[in-house]
Amino acid sequence: MIINHPLLGPRDSEEFVYLGAADLINRPNNWEQDASAEDFYQYQYIRENIAGDHRELWYHEQGDQSWLVVTRNTLSHEIINVELAQDVSRGIGRGK
Amino acid sequence: MSDYELVVESALNGAEHEFEGVTVSEVVGKSLVMVALPRPKFKEIESSMTKSCGLVLPEMEHSTQSNDSSITLWRLQKNQVLAYFSYEGNDAEVNIANRLNAPAYYTDQSDTWAMIRVSGPRSRDVLERICPIDISKNVFSVGNVSRTIMEHIGTIIYRDDDDSYVLLTMRSFGVSMLHAIEVSAKNVL
Known part of the structure; x- marks a missing residue:
């Protein structure tokens, strides 16, 4: 598989490490409240098993060490979109 | 001592x-020093390097050279460059920090x-x-x-x-x- 890195261009997937669903970006902010237990349970364990377009985190370990959000079709392995996780995180109003 | x-x-x-x-x-005969670039200081670092030896920060996966071609900077990550330069002493970190004269963080990796x-x-x-x-x-x-x-x-x-x-x-x-x-x-x- 070739991942089209937003800064570096096309790179072999061998250079990357796969982490999992991009939901991990949305870490609950309410850890001081009672409701946080349920939110963290959802955040940590509950995943959709998507047959189709799936947004996931990849780490460019053997490259520029950036985190990417890759949209990949789990049926065909076609890679539809690649974004810097930093930009995605900022786009939804989260920290750095 | x-x-x-x-x-x-x-x-x-x-x-x-x-x-x-x-x-x-x-x-x-080459030394390699990592130069970490704090994000708020990119411009200050670049202008200091330009002033001291004519270097600009390279684009990703590109390099730039000092006026006398003795120092090459490699940009492999957004927030750091590697300085590849001719030097054989045991204090490459001090040597390059003095030559670049920029407010970055230096780590000798030679x-x-x-x-x-x-x-x-x-x-x-x-x-x-x-x-x-x-x-x-x-x-x-x-x-x-x-x-x-x-x-x-x-x-x-x-x-x-x-x-x-x-x-x-x-x-x-x-x-x-x-x-x-x-x-x-x-x-x-």
């Missing part, structure tokens, strides 16, 4: 091998890398068998630098001349990388 001094030994003992159209040799030069008219033929990125003449130009994986070994590749490439691997993988290049050369040539 101790009464002895540690003497640096090169990672590959000055290895040099000749093949038809390709020379594989260890790069000696002895943690094995540096191998693959040069000659058939160097690309040898490297394309083990390098997953496109290093064809017009795509990977002189001055381009990239971090990738070759034979399962994390490697930095830098094109320093028309037919010359410098490969860097972690020091402990130096012998394995040298072997991989030699096997490729024997297969291709």
Whole structure:
């Protein structure tokens, strides 16, 4: 598989490490409240098993060490979109 | 103060091998220092480097050179550059910090890398068998630098001349990388 890195261009997937669903970006902010237990349970364990377009985190370990959000079709392995996780995180109003 | 001094030994003992159209040799006499760039200071760092030795921050996977060509900066990550320069002393970190005179963070990495030069008219033929990125003449130009994986070994590749490439691997993988290049050369040539 070739991942089209937003800064570096096309790179072999061998250079990357796969982490999992991009939901991990949305870490609950309410850890001081009672409701946080349920939110963290959802955040940590509950995943959709998507047959189709799936947004996931990849780490460019053997490259520029950036985190990417890759949209990949789990049926065909076609890679539809690649974004810097930093930009995605900022786009939804989260920290750095 | 101790009464002895540690003497640096090169990672590959000055290895040099000749093949038809390709020379594989260890790069000696070079130092490598990581220069970490705090994000709010990019502009300040760049203007300091420009003032001290004519350097600008390179674009990703590109390099820039100082006015006297003695210092090369490689940009392999957004928030850091690697300074590759001619120096053999034990205090490369202090040396480059003084020469760049920029408010960045410096870490000497000289002895943690094995540096191998693959040069000659058939160097690309040898490297394309083990390098997953496109290093064809017009795509990977002189001055381009990239971090990738070759034979399962994390490697930095830098094109320093028309037919010359410098490969860097972690020091402990130096012998394995040298072997991989030699096997490729024997297969291709």
